[in-house]
Amino acid sequence: MRIRLDPWPVDIEGGQLTLDPFDGTLIDIETPRWAAIPARPIPRQLSTVQVVDGKRRMEGRVFVEDDHGNVGTGGFGAYVVGAVSLCPHGSRAAELLDVRAMRVLAHAPALKLDPTSLSPRDPHSGTLLYHPVPTDSADPMAPLHRLQALMLDAEQTLSHGYASLVPTEETDDREALTSLTLQDGTLRRGGATLGGAVVGYVKTMQTQYLSADRVGLLSELKPGERTPILHMKSETGRSTRFTWYVRLSGAAFYQHPMSGVMRLEMYAPPEPDFLPPTVREVANLSGTLLGRLGSHAHKDPRAPQNLIPTAALEQAMGRSMGSADLVTRRIRAHIAGLQGVA
């Protein structure tokens, strides 16, 4: 019997490695030779890397009755997206960008609601303003899904706003890679039309994309090395990506040999006929860059995949949403005020 640890703490749902089978198609777009590719240094002109992430929180589930007598469910929610902007050569201090919380009152369709403004009792703390947003259905989970969708949209807009364009034709050298965005999680479907050098980094490996004869390479990668780039088409055929694996750090003997490995993906055209040089460039530098950004086990339980800037960003985003307890109290006081109790 052989037992190996999943590297992440047990209280994180799903762990890092789930390794469900994959039914889509993969094509060798870079090279048919399935072997480790060493990391290259980060080119000088790449001066900005943004790490983008988002966070959301439901702050209260409510039952609403509008002025016309319509009744439905809803939820007070907050979401925040933000970015850490840093220079991969360490020439300047990393800074937080655009970390601002938004608040919505997601409600069942067909209700007519005004923005809800929660005034504080203490003038030192600000006002909370919830904009009404209708959900697609009356499903009780719909407000949460709406909130999640809003967050992902905002995250995507932010990601693409920062990144350099990726030229899609072989001869196009209009824009060199000067700005790269790392986005937490898989890339959203709608983002392909927005363009830009956006890399999705997938911290967990829930799906095992590689066939059994190729999986072995993931365990053999040395820190910084990557696999060749593959063109991936989902089983529905609706999304296509360039994807590759890179190792951030070595696995301890008690861990699964694939721990420390991360999958990256970038948008790809549906037909696998051409590998844009920018994608190859990003893949080449990814080992070096992520090796630098990867966190350490004694500081972050999700090391190394939870990147150093991401952890800081998560903390800043949590802060910008405010204390959940205080917000809940504020909502309660507001409702009490509406009923004339307080």
Next chain:
Amino acid sequence: MTNLNFGAAEAGAPVGMVLGTQDVTPVSFWFAVLPGASVQLDDLVAVQTRKPDGSFVNFYGIVDHVRTRHEGVTFDSDVQDVAAGLLPASVSYAARVLVTRVNPENFIPPQPGDGVRHARGDDLRMALSADKMGEKAFPGGLLADGQVLPVNYRFVNGENGGHINISGISGVATKTSYALFLLHSIFRSGVMGTGASAGRALIFNVKGEDLLFLDKRNREVESREAQARAQKGLPDHRYALMGLPVEAFRDVQFLAPPRPGSAGAAIVPHVEQRAEGVTPFLYSLREFCARRMLPYVFVDRDASVNLGFVIGSIEERLYRMAQGADTPYLTVEDWQPDTEQVLDEDVRFDEMGSVRISTFAQLVAYLEYKLLDANDGEGDRKWVGKQSPATLQAFIRRLRGVQKHLTPLVRGDVSAEQAARFRPDPLKPGVQTTVVDIHTLSATAQMFIVGVLLRDLFEHKERVGRQDTVFVVLDELNKYAPRDGDSPIKDVLLDIAERGRSLGIILIGAQQTASEVERRIVSNAAIRVVGRLDLAEAERPEYRFLPQSFRARAGILQPGTMLVSQPDVPNPVLVNYPFPAWATRLDEVDDLQGKKVEEVGEDWLY
């Protein structure tokens, strides 16, 4: 004193905001320093908070702690990631304020978010309670930002309080320099009123000949002050900022003990560096007896109770013996000294058949005869009293021990005119400052001179009252008034400390370690000053008036920087004071007296 410069009266831009993540109290609070602002230790700041009824309360305080740290990072090693540009973090720059004044006295806490300003102009006056001092403030030095620290003269001259005590390590704490600077400031700032010679100073010079050039201008003062001005970015040199003249002390007399030599030799002052202007001082034997100086010869009076009785009764005998004549020497009729003694000590007989006692050694020999040798070893019964021979022998032994040291100072081999001329008199008309050089004397002789001079001064002031304040500058208080033990000079110093302020005698005392000085002397000082301290010493209870952060800093103070605590301002304030305008060494003496070389040269040529 009206011309203390507190700078422009405008309220400055906020430099910070009161923090909400630490407790805010009316006596101490933290504030976050705004980006681009700079706050350092000892900065004086002002905060205004608004009460719910709309009225305002102003807080004034001094920064006693400043710190920066990374905010939002967890691990110490995160600084590497921040510096490498991987981890976003902001620097939190915060300062702690010890409140020195709340106006009006509503001890509510300031609110988080209240703006903090540097105290300037009127704010500074309030922070340092200068408004309470009014005309009675004199400059005590410059704050770190070049503003003047006012010291309340009412707490110096005895009106509300008196005495100044200075602690610090020898050499680096510059205690004497600061004491002299304070004297200069008191005398020359006009705080004493228009009568320029209203105050007097009696300064004991205990180390080197440092203080023997007080009346000479320092040739380095211009360059040193120009240097300090450039270094600190001051608008003017420090004397000008404080409104003090760059001048040496005026109307100074220098007293030095006579050079030891054989009896009858010329009486010249025992100094090395200064050739003119120093007067030797001595007491005549008759004065020694008539003015009851005997107790000051004995340093450790508490050695035994019986010895104290002997000293008391002999003091009385000598007093009676000295009555009836005014020659510097004494004459006795009941003593036939040994011939050996005669040859040795040059005793002369006069035609009356009595014996002249003209040296201290002879006085000791006479006492020995009266106490031990007369009546075939029984001693003169009237002198001996009921004391045992052992106690009397101890008394004589001690006298013999100090005989060598006192012989040049207490003598009968001078003419009456000389005795009058060389009698030390710090209250001599036309003299404002008297420097008594005792550094060449042995410890016993130093104690004797200090004790007798202070006793005389005290008795004089008891008679005439407190017009004419006299400042006594005495270093090494731990020697003269040690915490343990008892001595006549300690009694005098205690008298001065406890009653002197009502008589107009102000002690500017200094010592390396306040913990070794009689507690009542230190605790009676209204103004306390600390220079560089040994860190172990700084933790002793005598320095509890310094907040912890100041005690830690006392170990790193540079020469020329002092912590000054005065009753009006509840927290000590760090000041620097200018380079002395008077010479402290022979080679600092400005031969040109401030004139140009050409002018002096012309004087010589024509």
